[in-house]
Amino acid sequence: xxxxxxxxxxxxxxxxxxxxxxxxxxxxxxxxxxxxxxxxxxxxxxxxxxxxxxxxxxxxxxxxxxxxxxxxxxxxxxxxxxxxxxxxxxxxxxxxxxxxxxxxxxxxxxxxxxxxxxxxxxxxxxxxxxxxxxxxxxxxxxxxxxxxxxxxxxxxxxxxxxxxxxxxxxxxxxxxxxxxxxxxxxxxxxxxxxxxxxxxxxxxxxxxxxxxxxxxxxxxxxxxxxxxxxxxxxxxxxxxxxxxxxxxxxxxxxxxxxxxxxxxxxxxxxxxxxxxxxxxxxxxxxxxxxxxxxxxxxxxxxxxxxxxxxxxxxxxxxxxxxxxxxxxxxxxxxxxxxxxxxxxxxxxxxxxxxxxxxxxxxxxxxxxxxxxxxxxxxxxxxxxxxxxxxxxxxxxxxxxxxxxxxxxxxxxxxxxxxxxxxxxxxxxxxxxxxxxxxxxxxxxxxxxxxxxxx
Amino acid sequence: xxxxxxxxxxxxxxxxxxxxxxxxxxxxxxxxxxxxxxxxxxxxxxxxxxxxxxxxxxxxxxxxxxxxxxxxxxxxxxxxxxxxxxxxxxxxxxxxxxxxxxxxxxxxxxxxxxxxxxxxxxxxxxxxxxxxxxxxxxxxxxxxxxxxxxxxxxxxxxxxxxxxxxxxxxxxxxxxxxxxxxxxxxxxxxxxxxxxxxxxxxxxxxxxxxxxxxxxxxxxxxxxxxxxxxxxxxxxxxxxxxxxxxxxxxxxxxxxxxxxxxxxxxxxxxxxxxxxxxxxxxxxxxxxxxxxxxxxxxxxxxxxxxxxxxxxxxxxxxxxxxxxxxxxxxxxxxxxxx
Numbered sequence: 001x002x003x004x005x006x007x008x009x010x011x012x013x014x015x016x017x018x019x020x021x022x023x024x025x026x027x028x029x030x031x032x033x034x035x036x037x038x039x040x041x042x043x044x045x046x047x048x049x050x051x052x053x054x055x056x057x058x059x060x061x062x063x064x065x066x067x068x069x070x071x072x073x074x075x076x077x078x079x080x081x082x083x084x085x086x087x088x089x090x091x092x093x094x095x096x097x098x099x100x101x102x103x104x105x106x107x108x109x110x111x112x113x114x115x116x117x118x119x120x121x122x123x124x125x126x127x128x129x130x131x132x133x134x135x136x137x138x139x140x141x142x143x144x145x146x147x148x149x150x151x152x153x154x155x156x157x158x159x160x161x162x163x164x165x166x167x168x169x170x171x172x173x174x175x176x177x178x179x180x181x182x183x184x185x186x187x188x189x190x191x192x193x194x195x196x197x198x199x200x201x202x203x204x205x206x207x208x209x210x211x212x213x214x215x216x217x218x219x220x221x222x223x224x225x226x227x228x229x230x231x232x233x234x235x236x237x238x239x240x241x242x243x244x245x246x247x248x249x250x251x252x253x254x255x256x257x258x259x260x261x262x263x264x265x266x267x268x269x270x271x272x273x274x275x276x277x278x279x280x281x282x283x284x285x286x287x288x289x290x291x292x293x294x295x296x297x298x299x300x301x302x303x304x305x306x307x308x309x310x311x312x313x314x315x316x317x318x319x320x321x322x323x324x325x326x327x328x329x330x331x332x333x334x335x336x337x338x339x340x341x342x343x344x345x346x347x348x349x350x351x352x353x354x355x356x357x358x359x360x361x362x363x364x365x366x367x368x369x370x371x372x373x374x375x376x377x378x379x380x381x382x383x384x385x386x387x388x389x390x391x392x393x394x395x396x397x398x399x400x401x402x403x404x405x406x407x408x409x410x411x412x413x414x415x416x417x418x419x420x421x422x423x424x425x426x427x428x429x430x431x432x433x434x435x436x437x438x439x440x441x442x443x444x445x446x447x448x449x450x451x452x453x454x
Numbered sequence: 455x456x457x458x459x460x461x462x463x464x465x466x467x468x469x470x471x472x473x474x475x476x477x478x479x480x481x482x483x484x485x486x487x488x489x490x491x492x493x494x495x496x497x498x499x500x501x502x503x504x505x506x507x508x509x510x511x512x513x514x515x516x517x518x519x520x521x522x523x524x525x526x527x528x529x530x531x532x533x534x535x536x537x538x539x540x541x542x543x544x545x546x547x548x549x550x551x552x553x554x555x556x557x558x559x560x561x562x563x564x565x566x567x568x569x570x571x572x573x574x575x576x577x578x579x580x581x582x583x584x585x586x587x588x589x590x591x592x593x594x595x596x597x598x599x600x601x602x603x604x605x606x607x608x609x610x611x612x613x614x615x616x617x618x619x620x621x622x623x624x625x626x627x628x629x630x631x632x633x634x635x636x637x638x639x640x641x642x643x644x645x646x647x648x649x650x651x652x653x654x655x656x657x658x659x660x661x662x663x664x665x666x667x668x669x670x671x672x673x674x675x676x677x678x679x680x681x682x683x684x685x686x687x688x689x690x691x692x693x694x695x696x697x698x699x700x701x702x703x704x705x706x707x708x709x710x711x712x713x714x715x716x717x718x719x720x721x722x723x724x725x726x727x728x729x730x731x732x733x734x735x736x737x738x739x740x741x742x743x744x745x746x747x748x749x750x751x752x753x754x755x756x757x758x759x760x761x762x763x764x765x766x767x768x769x770x771x772x773x774x775x776x777x778x779x780x781x782x783x784x785x786x787x788x789x790x791x792x
Contacts, residue, residue, distance in 0.1 A: 292461055295774070297766045299732055300747065301465070304759065307751055384616045388733045391618060392748060406619065410737065415625035423626060427619035434614035442610065 009369060012447045019443025025436035026254075033251035045248045048240065048400040057239040058110065061230040063421050075105035077227035080205065091212055099205040099223045106198060108187045109225050114158040114207065116221035121151045125210040128158065128165075130189055133201025138172055138189060140165045160185045160226075186226075234421040237412040242405065246425055249402040253383050253433055256317060256401070260382035261375045263321045268328030269371055273363050275329070276336035277355070283333070290329055298323040302385070306394040313396040316389070320382055328374050332367055339363050369448040376441030380434030387430050402426035464537070479518060486514050548758045551749060560761040563746065568765070571731055571742030574658055578665035579724045585670040587716070590677025591704050594685060602678070609675035612668050621664045621737040628660060635660040638739040661738045669723075676719060680712040687711070714785040721777035 013019055047053040058077040067073050082097035103109075114128060124145040130138050141164050145154055158165075169188055173180050177194045192199040205223050233242040275286035305319045339345060340363065348358050389395060390403025391410065405426045409415070414422040490510060500506040552558045593602035628635045636657055684690065685708055693703050731744030739745065743762060750758035 295767075295771060296461075296465070297763065297770055300763045300766055303732070303747070303751055304763070307754070380614045384614070387616060388618065391616075391733060392736060393752070406622070410622065415622045416629055418626065418630040420626060423619075423622050427616065427622070430619065431615045435611060438610055438614050 009444070009447055013443055016443040016446070018439040022436040022439030022443065025432060026440070029250055029254060029433060029436070032247060033254060036247035036250060040244055040247060044244055045400070046398065048245060049397050051238060054235075054239040054241070056113065056115070056224050057235050057241055058226050058228065058230050059235065059239050060237050060419055060422070061228045061235050063232055063234040064229045065232070066421075067229060072106040073104065074229045075103070075107050075109045075225075075227040077230040078225045080223040080225060082207070082221055082223075093211050095209045095211070097207040097209075097221060099207070101203050101205070101225060102201070103190060103198075103203055104200050105227075107228060108184075108190050108198065109227050111160045111184075111186055111226040113160065113224045113226070114205075114221070115156075115224065116158075116207075117153065117155045118145070118209070118221075119151060119153050120145065120211050121148055122212045123147055124154075127208045127210075129206045129208070131204040131206060132189070133199060133203065134193065136175060136193070138169065140168055140189075233425060236405075236408060236419075236422050237414075238408070242422065242425070245400050245405050246402070246429065249400065249405070249426065249429065250433075252313075252399055252401050253386075253430070256313070256320075256386050257379040257383040257433070257437070258375075260317050260320045260324060260386075261378040263317070264325040264378060264382075265328050265371050265375045267321065268325035269332045269364065269367060270359075271325065272329035272332030273336040273359055273367065276333035277340050277359055277363065279337075287330075287333070290326055293323070294326045296323070299385075299388070302389060303392065303394060306389060311394050311396050313399045316386065316396065320385055324378055324382065328371075328378075331374075332370070335367055335370065336363050339366055369444070373441050373444035373448050376437050376444060379437035379441075383430060383434055402430050460537070464533070482517050483514055486510060486517060548750075548755050551746070551753070551755050551758055560757050563758065564743070564761055564765055567741065567743045567746045570654075570740065571735070571744060573654075574661055574735075574740060574742060575665070575724065575731060577658070578662045578669070579720070581662065581666050582669040582673055583716075583720055585666070586673025587677050587709070589670065589674035591681055591709060593674065594678045594681035594708075595700065595704055597682065605671065605674045605678065609671040612671040615668060616733075617665060617668045618733045618737045620668055621661070621734060624660055624664045625737070658740075661734065661740055664738075665734065673723075677712065677716060680715055681708055684708045684711045710784075714781050717780045717784060718777045721773045721780065724773060 044053075056079075061077060062074060064076055067076070078101060080099040080101055082099050085096050085098075087094040087096070116126075118124065126141070126143050126145065127139065128141040130140060132138065141158065141162065143158075143164065145156075165185055169185055170181060172188075175193055176188065176191070178196050180188045183191075183196065187196065190198060190203070207221070231241050231243050233246055235241055271286065271290075275283045275290075278286075302319055302323065306316065309315065345358060345362055348362055353361075386395075386401065387403030387406070390401050391407045393407050393411075395401055395404040395407065397404075403426075406423065409419065409422045409426075412419075487510065490513075500509065548558045548560050548563060551563060557563070589601070589605055593599070593605045596602060638657075681704070685704075690703060690708060693707060694700070731742060732747050733744070734740070735742050735744030736748045743766070746758065747762045747766075749755075750762065
């Protein structure tokens, strides 16, 4: 406890390198949060636990930048958009869509999906072919859409695992020098004819559609070539884009950490100061209550509370506060015991000022530097505890945090299967966020308590 | 202290009590209905389905009354009875979980799990404190030296990493990249096998390494701070002037004087780590109290939850008590002043 003005503290703080690093990290995290809030719509984030939303994404794919470091290029997840041409002859309209992909990777793509939405009437015929770099044209599928009198909009996804495609490919076995019956479709399509190696080059997926009358219109179509590398952060077992979860986790973690820290320090400060100031029996009772809370095993209780009452994130913040104000209360009590013997406090008392006024006007301002230091120091504990609870699967499903990402990673055995991109970033973010607040807290602490400097 | 124990128990019961009642009542309804369907002669004796339904309801109510479930869980005599039973260490039977031997008695389950948790965390804590004390003493020897600064930085960094995350990384490195240790810490052979103990120790290596890695930094830092305080005292200066070697002073005289706070923290951190065991054991799948607790929570096995919370609190309070006693032993000033 020292009588430093805000200006002095600021001046001292600018000299502390670690403290400044901490501030720098937090500024970066705030910027990341803002980017997340602005660029990724809330709706995307709320669909985190909805598998339907992520169906077009690849499964457990590495981040795309891994390809810069490896000699063998991992196929990227690609969404191909068509180049459309129309030909009309008599009554029949031929729409030809061409999806070009330059495949230069060293592994087969995992699958592909042809997704289309078409407006048509009467009959409609679709023929899906692929033209390989060696000139071989493979017919994958020919199918008709249900006959319709009126104009209808039809939406469908054709997967590479389709039985018809499998059948059509198996009929082409004479072109290949190896046994194709056991291979997946993409392993055959993207393979050299002589042996089962990647054939690099330009592939063209050609989708010819034949419709009667001129009404037919291909509203929307695309081919998703399922790769094994996707996005900045890769995807997880449930095909979710980890970048979305990680980015949105930042504001959440900051919110949880800061609100728990502020809440518990304010409660602890007022409780401790009041107890110390009142003294005697009030002090005794309040401190016994404090001891009881201190002796409760926090984590088991947090778990029971989360299970029996609710795991909503706001209630969780409240629960975390219950267990974290105790230490602050003890320290601020002993500090207020010292301050209340000072002459100006006694003078105020003799002047007949109210207790509440003495506490809030004369004692608490003296403790503010200490309070700020303890807020900064208690943020990491709040973040790690919340992450721990989420890790046990007790997180709020409406708000995916870093801990929940790690929970999913642990459930799907990511560590034992080597999905490092699923484990390292969330944990690192938790640690870095905590570290930043610890740096700031220590810097403030060494200013407020010069004794500790040594 | 006893009061704290009672409050913990009361809170636990209060939190899970209503759920427990619902589950018990549903259990009775199920039991009665299955008994009646097992015995077709009962249903044959009724011609009217309404009467039959009434008969079943009556049977259910009867049984609820005999078990005392008609009074709500917060009625004084039921809470009193439950608490008394738990204090006598009679936790009743688990709803779903069983011990490895197949017993569903909560006491048996706990008895089986506690030694494993104690084994893991005591081993880790002992290693942590040995490394911590030696490193702390060494860095207090030369304040501002490389060792000292590295220790301090390491203490700050390691304390902000979650243990379980480091655990996942360790599994990734040592179980996936270099297949040295198994990913799951549960031994895969039967407990009756004579080599079981070796298998257990082998499976324990990875968790122990992880806990030690995260723990020893802050320990060394604490010890260093205490030692710095002791080294400034007069009797150390006197010993220095007597010409006793610095090494001897640090490891024999100063360390002994820094012992009381160190021992207190040792006892507290040991019991504190038991609470943290819930997450650590979940990561490594270590078959101890923590994982039991986690499993009990996920299937809502309430007797197990109450029992393990109680045991955890007891262990925590005992260690606070032991810490107090040890403090008096190492620092006689505390003893005489009481």
